[in-house]
Ligand code: C2E
């Protein structure tokens with residue numbers, strides 16, 4: 001009847017007024033379902049030793065193939081997951097999946113020196129975060145030293161003492177801590193002294209101008225000097241061109257990660273790569289004496 005039609009029309013109208021809300025709601029609903037339906041997957045991007053070109057570690061990165069929304073980048077769904085709290089079950093899935101993969105690689109003698117995992121501040125702040133890690137290590141009978149947790153500088157601003165204590169507990173379990181996207185945030189040298197940081201990852205935004213722009217090169221040079229004097233491991237991320245690689249070598253940056261060496265790969269393809277155990281990246285940029293390594 002006309003009353004029902006009127007109601008429908010109103011619903012249509014209000015729906016179009018709230019498109020933004022509905023989209024967000026739908027992404028949220030889809031994310032919920034994604035966990036149940038097993039739509040998330042982990043891929044792994046090699047990190048290479050700048051001198052030998054060999055794989056020194058891998059970084060685990062999440063992927064979501066939604067049958068409804070298509071392939072979504074973590075940049076598109078992690079922020080909403082953090083807002084809604086869904087990041088906790090997602091992050092638990094990430095850790096469990098990566099630990100399981102680490103076990104498989106350990107059993108087949110393919111374990112890289114390090115497996116890096118991105119940790120959301122929302123998860124790190126959870127009361128049970130450290131015990132969750134400890135239980136996973138026990139369950140999979142893995143040594144903590146295999147893993148490096150990547151956090152961002154903003155975490156260090158949040159919650160001073162509580163976070164320092166957690167990071168120390170994590171370190172005492174043998175795990176390494178790495179500062180991701182370094183240079184983009186509130187980088188302050190005092191943070192690095194205050195927190196048990198093992199590795200700094202130079203943000204890829206500094207790679208763009210590395211072989212042309214002197215400002216980027218000055219910043220990267222400064223970060224390299226800092227890392228060396230504080231005895232921190234240093235990884236440059238987003239290395240795409242051999243010119244950038246050459247500059248990083250000359251600055252004695254220990255490690256690099258980026259499309260020049262490899263894109264993030266499925267677990268299966270990563271396993272193939274680990275089996276080959278060959279240097280990655282441009283041949284001509286490796287010192288002669290390293291060819292036999
Ligand atoms: P991130 O941790 O800084 O990861 C590096 C990002 O740069 C990855 O994007 C990677 O695919 C991309 N990348 C690597 N090499 C290159 C390169 O040579 N050129 C360019 N242009 N990009 C490169 P991805 O996988 O889309 O991840 C984006 C961000 O999402 C990550 O940045 C991280 O902050 C977050 N993220 C990814 N996976 C997870 C996860 O499992 N948990 C959490 N909490 N966050 C994650």
Ligand code: MG
Pocket residue numbers: 059118150180
């Ligand atoms: Mg990262």
Ligand code: MG
Pocket residue numbers: 180181201203204237
């Ligand atoms: Mg990064």
Ligand code: MG
Pocket residue numbers: 181203204
């Ligand atoms: Mg980044």
